[in-house]
Amino acid sequence: MPTEARVCAYSAVMMGSPILLKLFDHDETLARQVFQLIKQQENLLTVNRSPSEIMNINQAAGQHAVVVSQPVFELIQIACQVSQLPDSCFNLAIGPLVKRWKIGFQGDHVPPAAELQARLALTDPRDIELDAAARSVFLRKAGMEIDLGAIAKGYIADCVQAFLRQQQVGSALINLGGNVQTVGAPPDEPQGWAIGLKTPFAGLDALIGVINVVNKSVVTSGVYERYFKVDGHYYHHILDPKTGYPLDNELLSVTIISDRSIDGDIYTTLLYGMGVEQGMRYLAAHPDIEAIFVTRDKQVICSSQRQFCFTLLDDSYHQPE
Ligand code: ADP
Numbered sequence: 501m502p503t504e505a506r507v508c509a510y511s512a513v514m515m516g517s518p519i520l521l522k523l524f525d526h527d528e529t530l531a532r533q534v535f536q537l538i539k540q541q542e543n544l545l546t547v548n549r550s551p552s553e554i555m556n557i558n559q560a561a562g563q564h565a566v567v568v569s570q571p572v573f574e575l576i577q578i579a580c581q582v583s584q585l586p587d588s589c590f591n592l593a594i595g596p597l598v599k600r601w602k603i604g605f606q607g608d609h610v611p612p613a614a615e616l617q618a619r620l621a622l623t624d625p626r627d628i629e630l631d632a633a634a635r636s637v638f639l640r641k642a643g644m645e646i647d648l649g650a651i652a653k654g655y656i657a658d659c660v661q662a663f664l665r666q667q668q669v670g671s672a673l674i675n676l677g678g679n680v681q682t683v684g685a686p687p688d689e690p691q692g693w694a695i696g697l698k699t700p701f702a703g704l705d706a707l708i709g710v711i712n713v714v715n716k717s718v719v720t721s722g723v724y725e726r727y728f729k730v731d732g733h734y735y736h737h738i739l740d741p742k743t744g745y746p747l748d749n750e751l752l753s754v755t756i757i758s759d760r761s762i763d764g765d766i767y768t769t770l771l772y773g774m775g776v777e778q779g780m781r782y783l784a785a786h787p788d789i790e791a792i793f794v795t796r797d798k799q800v801i802c803s804s805q806r807q808f809c810f811t812l813l814d815d816s817y818h819q820p821e
């Protein structure tokens with residue numbers, strides 16, 4: 501008779517976030533390999549520590565092109581394409597503004613408007629020159645900075661999923677500080693993984709509801725994840741590339757359910773910028789991506805639920821009919 505599979509959780513702090521890996525049956529070696537893979541990818545992509553391939557590009561801004569590894573080049577290519585979609589709120593060249601606001605880091609504060617204006621001039625994604633043959637990246641203006649913070653965790657979560665599948669793991673979950681990617685379902689739980697959707701600005705364990713998925717990524721971006729408060733106003737970490745200030749609309753969080761976590765990471769930012777109405781129209785035309793919007797007036801709005809199942813737990817929130 502088969503013995504019952506036991507869930508084993510392994511945790512670490514990486515990329516400034518808590519990381520959780522769930523496997524069935526103890527496998528310390530596999531867990532260590534997963535954390536090494538995450539570390540290795542983080543070291544290529546970080547903008548908070550030198551050396552990284554991204555830091556090398558940023559430090560050469562206005563001077564010369566920098567050759568990078570194939571995966572990093574491809575990731576920058578994707579981020580450039582998304583940044584240049586019409587009305588895109590996603591902008592990989594947002595670095596000079598992120599660094600100025602320091603949201604989520606020590607010394608965060610509201611910068612003078614004139615400084616934000618000056619830095620906006622350094623955030624045009626069309627000033628990023630990509631040369632696929634040379635695998636090189638050139639930032640045309642001195643002071644420009646690429647920031648992959650809105651896409652890196654999704655990309656890395658997909659790398660972890662691919663690695664686990666390659667190792668013949670049939671059931672696992674990786675949570676990179678809000679980017680969840682899954683393999684299969686937990687043994688004997690056909691309804692899949694139960695992933696909590698946090699209640700904004702509440703205790704760590706407070707949940708609006710639970711999302712059940714099998715073999716899917718669940719990514720949430722919320723204004724309550726990294727922010728600071730001045731005179732009753734919340735300043736959070738997703739910036740509006742048009743104004744240089746945090747995106748300000750009716751939303752508290754956007755969750756994306758998709759196959760690939762990189763898409764989840766990209767679309768949380770894109771749909772954040774669109775808001776509920778435009779976002780729902782967009783989702784209707786893109787059936788492979790599904791979403792849950794949480795609004796300031798306590799509505800939880802789900803797109804179609806073909807790839808997930810949502811259960812509301814907090815009765816102070818409402819789901820429109
Ligand atoms: P997290 O997973 O940390 O909650 P997101 O995936 O929502 O974050 O990405 C937020 C991060 O992306 C910010 O911390 C910053 O580094 C970067 N960023 C902020 N605004 C934008 C933007 N408009 N486009 C692309 N990246 C952004």
Ligand code: MG
Binds near residue numbers: 649650
């Ligand atoms: Mg993210």
Ligand code: MG
Binds near residue numbers: 649650651765769
């Ligand atoms: Mg993101």
